[in-house]
Amino acid sequence: MGLLLLFRVLLVAAAAAARAPAGHAWGKEGHYMVCKIAECMWQSFLTEEASTAVKDLLPGWAAGDLAETCSWADSQRFRYPWSSPLHFSDNPGDCKFSYARDCHNNKGEKDMCVVGAINNYTAALKDSSSPFDPTESLMFLAHFVGDVHQPLHCGNADDLGGNTIKLHWYGRQSNLHKVWDVNVIETALKEFYNDDQNTMIEAINLNITEEWSNEEKQWETCRSRTKTCADKYAMESAQLACNAYEGVEQDTTLEDDYFFAALPVVQKRIAQGGVRLAAILNTIFSGNRMLQSS
Ligand SMILES: [Zn+2]
Numbered sequence: 001m002g003l004l005l006l007f008r009v010l011l012v013a014a015a016a017a018a019r020a021p022a023g024h025a026w027g028k029e030g031h032y033m034v035c036k037i038a039e040c041m042w043q044s045f046l047t048e049e050a051s052t053a054v055k056d057l058l059p060g061w062a063a064g065d066l067a068e069t070c071s072w073a074d075s076q077r078f079r080y081p082w083s084s085p086l087h088f089s090d091n092p093g094d095c096k097f098s099y100a101r102d103c104h105n106n107k108g109e110k111d112m113c114v115v116g117a118i119n120n121y122t123a124a125l126k127d128s129s130s131p132f133d134p135t136e137s138l139m140f141l142a143h144f145v146g147d148v149h150q151p152l153h154c155g156n157a158d159d160l161g162g163n164t165i166k167l168h169w170y171g172r173q174s175n176l177h178k179v180w181d182v183n184v185i186e187t188a189l190k191e192f193y194n195d196d197q198n199t200m201i202e203a204i205n206l207n208i209t210e211e212w213s214n215e216e217k218q219w220e221t222c223r224s225r226t227k228t229c230a231d232k233y234a235m236e237s238a239q240l241a242c243n244a245y246e247g248v249e250q251d252t253t254l255e256d257d258y259f260f261a262a263l264p265v266v267q268k269r270i271a272q273g274g275v276r277l278a279a280i281l282n283t284i285f286s287g288n289r290m291l292q293s294s
Helices: 003-018 028-039 048-057 072-076 081-087 114-126 134-148 176-192 197-209 213-220 230-245 256-286
Strands: 166-169 172-175
Touching: 028 134, 028 176, 028 197, 028 256, 048 134, 048 256, 072 081, 072 134, 081 114, 081 134, 114 134, 114 230, 114 256, 134 230, 134 256, 166 176, 172 176, 176 197, 176 230, 176 256, 197 213, 197 256, 213 256, 230 256
Parallel strands: none
Antiparallel strands: 166 172
């Protein structure tokens, strides 16, 4: 641990004590946290009706916990090769997301990106005559709402969303995409949260009710009558990805400065992902009209 990091850890730990508990995808931890924030902790963003409907659809192995299923989609890439492009939507390097331009797979088939997938699985879950398996639709949806909030899932297509930018994260080999999928979260868990995901989730939840309480309602608001607002979330990620690339070159070493700039962004994106996943599920399962209100 660098001296600067140690100093900041002590500061943050003191602040946390004073405030009480303080590849291609978010890693397991990121997805788990997004879903856990959506379903419950101190407060549940899911309505009771939606929560019951979600529990009814979960596979037996989830033991009633949506979060347990939120990395399932990553394990299906070989079984469902068509699903690989659904985890992201890269751009030509202009820090923007354009559905017409960017939402396709490498064969040019449209809607085959993370935003199209969120819209399509939402529509499938709303439609009882849909041919899609509703349990799989739910697990895909919960995963992709997490993915669209990871900035590097809407990064530059030329470097595969940062995957080809090899670098060191402190002393270890990594790449820019992986830094945002797992390294920032792992380092935060280790340094601030005693390697306990639940403590980190509690800290993020506390921020939602305190620091971000004025913004939280806006995160949920979506004025689209027909679709989700996943295109808006992708646009946010594309802009955040631009900042993430700043000053990062091949073989660079990222340490404290980068970590402390990235961590608040990662925590806020996890929070937004959780709140919005709950809002989408509420719309699907409990007639909450928030997503359709104009
Ligand atoms: Zn993914």
